[in-house]
Amino acid sequence: MFTTGSKYFIGLTALSVVATVLYLFLVNPSDLGALALVGLITSAATLSGVSIFTRDSDTETVEQAVDASAGPASASFWPIVVALGAAMVLLGLATEPVVFVLGIAVLVGGGVEWMVQGWSDRASANAAYNSEVRAKVLGGIEYPGLSAVLTIIVAFLFSRIFLAVSKDAATIFFMLVAAVIFALGFVFAARTDLRKKALSVVLPVSIALLAIAGVVSALSGERKQLVDAAREDHFAIEHRECGEEASKYYDKHANNRVPLRKAVIATITVENNEVSAKMIGLDRKVDTITIPRMNSTTVLFRNLDDSERRLVVNLGSAKVGDTDVVEPLGTCTQLTGKGQEQVLTLTIPKPATAEEPFSFTVPGANGEIKLVVP
Amino acid sequence: MTTIDTHVGVSTHTTGSSFVASVGQWVTSSDHKKIGRLFIGLSLLYAIAVAVIGALIGFERINPDGAQFFDADAALQLTQLHRHALVFGLLAPLFIGLAIAVVPMQVGARAIALPRLAQLGFWGWALGTDLVLISFIANGGPGGGSSDMVDLYLLGLGLSLAGLLAGAVSVATTVLTSRAPGMGLMDVPAFSWSALMGSVASVLSLPVAIGTVAYLYVDHTYSQTAFGDNKVINTWLGWVYAQPQTFVLIVMALGVLAEIAPVTARTRQPLRPVLLAGIALITTATLGAVTQTAHVLDLSGTTGDKLSSTILFLFFNGLPLLGALVTVAVAMLSFKEGRPGVNASFAFALLGALMLLAGVAGSFVQHIGDAALVGTSFGEGVTAYVVYGGLLAALGGITYWAPKLWGVVLDDKKVLGLAGLGFIGVVLASLPLYVAGFADQPVDAVNDFDYSGPLGLWNVLAGAGSAVIALVVLAYVGLLFAAVRKGAGASDDPWDAHTLEWSIPSPAPADNFAALATVSSSEPLLDVKPSQEVPA
Amino acid sequence: MDTVSRVKSSRRRILGTLVGIAASATLAGCAQNAPxxxxxxxxxxxxxxxxxxxxxxxxxxxxxxxxxxxxxxxxxxxKDRGQEIPVxxxxxxxxxxxxxxxxxxxxxxxxxxxxxxxxxxxETQDTEIVINVTGQQWWWEYDYPVQPEHGINQPIVTSGQLVFPAGTKVLLRETSRDVIHSYWIPALNGKKDAVPGRVHLLRLEANEPGLYAGQCAEFCGLSHANMRMEAIALSKEDFAKWVANQQKAYVPPAAGTVEAEGEAVYIAQCARCHQVNGLKDAQGKPIISAPDEYVYSGAAPNLTALMTRNTFAGAMFDLVNEKCRADVWGAPSEKFGEAYLKGVTEDCLNQKDLRAWLRNAPEMKPMYAEPNLLGPSDGKYRGMPYLALTEDDIDKLVAYLLTLK
Structure with a gap:
């Protein structure tokens, strides 16, 4: 009646019951251990039932022993990928959210691949056919997915190089790289006989070079300007720098829109440390610029002095959210070198108050242009 | 009539393939022997590392103020890392790995059940353990200074436990469902039975451990109100590294002895049902483990108090001890029935089992309240006996099954020497801590205690014992490497053994059996070679 | 009827139609009232x-x-008469x-x-006065930047009628707040599109004081046909008077009068979109309208000196009644300024249309002002919505608006 396995599980169940009873009477019914023991009773009892029901999975003939005769599964890459995904998820939980998200992606990707492989392995007795079935289902996702990942890696490595070398060097370097790629592309297109052999050399070599350059760049850190900018807190959201620059490198919070250079309503110039303005259609300097309310309007800033300047538009001040903190409103252009121009596009919904009139200023230069929004 | 297929299969050796291809094969293989060997290899590496740490802790205790090896802040972290690596870097994966490698062959299956789950189990355990190590290196773990890295310790521990759980599920499922035709559960070889028992006990207790990790992580990350801060994590998690949870993991160690003893004695196992029951009885350690409490015998208070304390103590600590005693005793009965003899694998297994008994018995004593040993280094001694005893038994098992796993037979004399040295090492690493426990040396601590006088000597001995163990494992791994390099030389059945795995070639082919054997007894090989059997 | 006679008859009919069209086109050129x-x-x-x-x-x-x-x-x-095909x-x-x-x-x-x-x-080098013109659905806003040489010391914002000095080179800076419109006063210059985000320049100059009508010339939505404009040329002296009047300080109605009640209704109902410069709330704080929150284009006509204009609602309706309007339109050039600067008196006010507009604006001018039609504009109106004013409110409002001179 009772098979060996079921006897063991029934015994374990009985002992769990005894242990639980001991806990209920001798220790504390609300103890965590009592709870776990109740779980143990449930698990052991379930296993007892399964064992009795399946008669310990005993088989007498080779034909019945399906599980024992099942051959080894095909090699699979996905268990390690899933384990790696799980490790990344956990590492991400404790460190960077981006690792967590990547881990989820690896976990989901590996899990799907695993499931499809498991399904295709059982599709038929023919291993070649099974692998074809698997390729049919997943090939359409694997190749684009893999190339997307590769593209991201390539772009990331390139970006590390960009961030590490100076602006000028980056420009020259990437012009050269582009030229080389173009030339190679031309050669491969023209000489079809070369293609396969040469590609099998050029591609791995260039990928290896890129990887080395990218890793070296990443390890050597970003270029000094960016490091300084980070140190000076330029990347923080609170950093609204529209005054004279503490650093000469970078300012993230300048107005970054790309406006219409051809439709400027006014041009503000700084020359000999003096700010002056002209409006479209009038060939004389003005000290007031009037722009329509609630309409996107473009103002051009031109620096004719040696030092770098920026145009700042002062739009009064306002409370931040529900707090009592009052913060100046307005925006500014990026720093502009000699003879260079920058444009600002403004959409101002309401007129200024008498106490806080709007104006354009250039930190470090004299003069102010009044801004009127009727 | 028993029919046994003794076909000659293709060797699993990969020759001439490039390094990358070979790495790829190991990474993707779902062959249970490869997965098992990965488990075994990495566990032995951890064994060396953990023994070195043990030695450092021992020597540091001579004069903690001198801070020879590490500063005072690191002491708590290092002792916790030591505990973790002993149990989940060494003991648990070593036996799960051995079971994954051997059990399918023993029960006559062509492959392990749920092979990819076993694969996932190894990588999950390996990567989880890596995360734990990273967390310790980056100032995490219990008592760590970096909050994120304390989180990482818990998460890594969770992942490695989940990996071990996956391996255990795979082993248990194999024994339960993939046995050769005619092999009832009563007929499975002793080691496979112990693997089933150990795996089932793990499957029942590891989820509780993972649950503990989960609630500790959530609390530690979001509030630190319910379970305290980083220093006290192991107050809640300590049971995972302590007895009786470790007993769950040594069931297979006694299984190794039970497997090797009758083969060495060249006899059928007498009182086989009792042996199986004894092994099963050890798994009652699960009951104590899941309660997450040490059940200490407290003989103060009223008669009722005394009675209830005694019942709990005997139930939770006595039953596993009884199981272990029965198992060792019945296994040794073989020698009464058969002819006495000794070889390296048996020596390792027997010495390991004796050490385990010392540990289990020590745990029993430790839980007697009047002995006042709770919270002393006596507990460390118990863990050392249990883990290093398990290590010796596992080395016996590896020596025994090396022909099937690597196709080699290790030099018996050299291994026998290592067994003797290992025994000395274990005794040195453990017994002095028992003694120091009686002198109230605190557990898992280095500082704030006066180690002057004879205590210094005991700790030096303990440290030296750990160092010896490290050397033994190193030497053993070296021997194995040398043998494998030298090449195959093992016959299919070098031990004249009883079970199915010796009917196939050495090393075992990828699919184990070309055709399934049908068996009708628990020693199928003996059935077909009765001439070699010693009359009972 | 045989085939031949049927063909002849249909030919005659086509010819008749063509002659009719040509004659009416020719005669249309003789129209006298064609501004x-x-x-x-x-x-x-x-x-x-x-x-x-x-x-x-x-x-x-x-x-x-x-x-x-x-x-x-x-x-x-x-014509094919069966002859041979030439080489x-x-x-x-x-x-x-x-x-x-x-x-x-x-x-x-x-x-x-x-x-x-x-x-x-x-040519813009000789510009004498600049006026910003901004189109939106469906009216034109005119704002006069500060130009002290013309007495403009603070910005003037008006709508419906473009007022400028005759004999002066005026530069319009055109732009738009929503879609493309086109500014066209045929008697003064050609068309020029007003394009969002761009500033286009258009020169205007009138030889004589007078009223010059125009029409938005780029299809701009539902009420394109109702988007009209009138350019008012005044003599330089009259223009100076007009400028002075536009800039004079706001005088609130005396407390207790119906106009004061009207001001309260205005503040409650109208001031959120329509600006009246100088209007203050009970605490004495200036009321700044916020059409950017309610109207798709972000603007609504400034009503500071509403009663100096002759039209309202994008010049679609007369603000003066027929008789008074005839007086302005019919005035000889030298008398025109005087007639125009009278503004809208109580006798002249076109009560009927103004009240109807206040009662239900969307009914008077198609504007997508139905709440259920605001999806494409993010819930904002494209014109004045229905405000559910009571007749009493309308009486008070009209009385108040009459004070905005």
């Missing part, structure tokens, strides 16, 4: 265009008659060259004058 007539320039810019027309059109007439005559002759001469040759190079060179020469002559006129019209 948007392109052939009656009233300023130098329009005259330049007119002069160019006078040159180009006769040439075009001559060319057109020759081409049409030749075509008709060829249709008749080579199909390659062609006659001399003829082809002639037929290419002659039109090119004609076009070159026309082109020279046309380009010259275009550049003359684009």
């Amino acid at each position: 948007q007539d392109t052939w009656e320039p009233k300023g130098p810019n329009a005259e330049m265009i007119h002069d160019l027309d006078n040159l180009v059109f006769p040439i075009a007439y001559v060319v057109g008659i020759i081409v049409l005559g030749l075509a008709l002759y060829i249709f008749w001469k080579f 199909q040759g390659h062609g006659k190079p001399y003829m082809e060259i002639t037929l290419t060179v002659v039109p090119a020469l004609i076009l070159s002559v026309v082109g020279v004058f046309t380009f010259r006129t275009i550049f003359d019209l684009a």
Whole structure:
């Protein structure tokens, strides 16, 4: 009646019951251990039932022993990928959210691949056919997915190089790289006989070079300007720098829109440390610029002095959210070198108050242009 | 009539393939022997590392103020890392790995059940353990200074436990469902039975451990109100590294002895049902483990108090001890029935089992309240006996099954020497801590205690014992490497053994059996070679 | 009826229709009340265009008659009468060259004058006054930047009627807040599109004081046809008076009057979109309207000196009644300024249309002002919505609006 396995599980169940009873009477019914023991009773009892029901999975003939005769599964890459995904998820939980998200992606990707492989392995007795079935289902996702990942890696490595070398060097370097790629592309297109052999050399070599350059760049850190900018807190959201620059490198919070250079309503110039303005259609300097309310309007800033300047538009001040903190409103252009121009596009919904009139200023230069929004 | 297929299969050796291809094969293989060997290899590496740490802790205790090896802040972290690596870097994966490698062959299956789950189990355990190590290196773990890295310790521990759980599920499922035709559960070889028992006990207790990790992580990350801060994590998690949870993991160690003893004695196992029951009885350690409490015998208070304390103590600590005693005793009965003899694998297994008994018995004593040993280094001694005893038994098992796993037979004399040295090492690493426990040396601590006088000597001995163990494992791994390099030389059945795995070639082919054997007894090989059997 | 007579009869009918269309087109040219007539320039810019027309059109007439005559002759001469098909040759190079060179020469002559006129019209160096013109669905806003030489010391914002000094070179800076519109006062200059995000310049100059009508010339949505404009040229003295009046300080109605009650209704119902400069709330704080929160284009007409204008709602409706309007339109040039500057008195007010507008604006002018039609504009109105004002409120509002002079 009772098979060996079921006897063991029934015994374990009985002992769990005894242990639980001991806990209920001798220790504390609300103890965590009592709870776990109740779980143990449930698990052991379930296993007892399964064992009795399946008669310990005993088989007498080779034909019945399906599980024992099942051959080894095909090699699979996905268990390690899933384990790696799980490790990344956990590492991400404790460190960077981006690792967590990547881990989820690896976990989901590996899990799907695993499931499809498991399904295709059982599709038929023919291993070649099974692998074809698997390729049919997943090939359409694997190749684009893999190339997307590769593209991201390539772009990331390139970006590390960009961030590490100076602006000028980056420009020259990437012009050269582009030229080389173009030339190679031309050669491969023209000489079809070369293609396969040469590609099998050029591609791995260039990928290896890129990887080395990218890793070296990443390890050597970003270029000094960016490091300084980070140190000076330029990347923080609170950093609204529209005054004279503490650093000469970078300012993230300048107005970054790309406006219409051809439709400027006014041009503000700084020359000999003096700010002056002209409006479209009038060939004389003005000290007031009037722009329509609630309409996107473009103002051009031109620096004719040696030092770098920026145009700042002062739009009064306002409370931040529900707090009592009052913060100046307005925006500014990026720093502009000699003879260079920058444009600002403004959409101002309401007129200024008498106490806080709007104006354009250039930190470090004299003069102010009044801004009127009727 | 028993029919046994003794076909000659293709060797699993990969020759001439490039390094990358070979790495790829190991990474993707779902062959249970490869997965098992990965488990075994990495566990032995951890064994060396953990023994070195043990030695450092021992020597540091001579004069903690001198801070020879590490500063005072690191002491708590290092002792916790030591505990973790002993149990989940060494003991648990070593036996799960051995079971994954051997059990399918023993029960006559062509492959392990749920092979990819076993694969996932190894990588999950390996990567989880890596995360734990990273967390310790980056100032995490219990008592760590970096909050994120304390989180990482818990998460890594969770992942490695989940990996071990996956391996255990795979082993248990194999024994339960993939046995050769005619092999009832009563007929499975002793080691496979112990693997089933150990795996089932793990499957029942590891989820509780993972649950503990989960609630500790959530609390530690979001509030630190319910379970305290980083220093006290192991107050809640300590049971995972302590007895009786470790007993769950040594069931297979006694299984190794039970497997090797009758083969060495060249006899059928007498009182086989009792042996199986004894092994099963050890798994009652699960009951104590899941309660997450040490059940200490407290003989103060009223008669009722005394009675209830005694019942709990005997139930939770006595039953596993009884199981272990029965198992060792019945296994040794073989020698009464058969002819006495000794070889390296048996020596390792027997010495390991004796050490385990010392540990289990020590745990029993430790839980007697009047002995006042709770919270002393006596507990460390118990863990050392249990883990290093398990290590010796596992080395016996590896020596025994090396022909099937690597196709080699290790030099018996050299291994026998290592067994003797290992025994000395274990005794040195453990017994002095028992003694120091009686002198109230605190557990898992280095500082704030006066180690002057004879205590210094005991700790030096303990440290030296750990160092010896490290050397033994190193030497053993070296021997194995040398043998494998030298090449195959093992016959299919070098031990004249009883079970199915010796009917196939050495090393075992990828699919184990070309055709399934049908068996009708628990020693199928003996059935077909009765001439070699010693009359009972 | 046989086939031949049926064909003849249908031909006669077609011919009759054509003659009818030609006759009415010709007779339409004799209309007297045609304020948007392109052939009656009233300023130098329009005259330049007119002069160019006078040159180009006769040439075009001559060319057109020759081409049409030749075509008709060829249709008749080579009609299919069953004759043999002529030899199909390659062609006659001399003829082809002639037929290419002659039109090119004609076009070159026309082109020279046309380009010259275009550049003359684009001249802005001698601008005397600048006015910003902003189009939106469906009205025009005029704002006058500060220009002390014209007495403009603070910005003036108005709508519906563009007021400027006659005999002065006016530069309009056109733009739009929503879609493309086109500003066109035919008597003063050609069309110029008002494009969102761009500033286009248009010169205007009127020889004499007077009223010049116009019409948005780029389809801009539902009420495009109702988007009208009137350009008011005043003598320089009259313009100075107008400017002074626009800038005078706001005088709140005396407490307790119906106008004061009207002001309260205005503040409650209208001030969130319509600005009245100088209007203050109970705490004495200036009320700044916020059409950017309610209206798709982000603007609503400034009503500071509403009663100095003759029209409202994008010049679609007269703010003065017929008789008073006739007085302004009919006034001789020298008297025009005086008539216009009277503004809207209580007797002259077009009560009917103004009240109807206040009662239910969307009914008067199609504007997508139905709440269920606001999806494409993010829930914002494109014109004045229905405000559910009571008749009592409307009485008070009208009384108050009459004070905005």
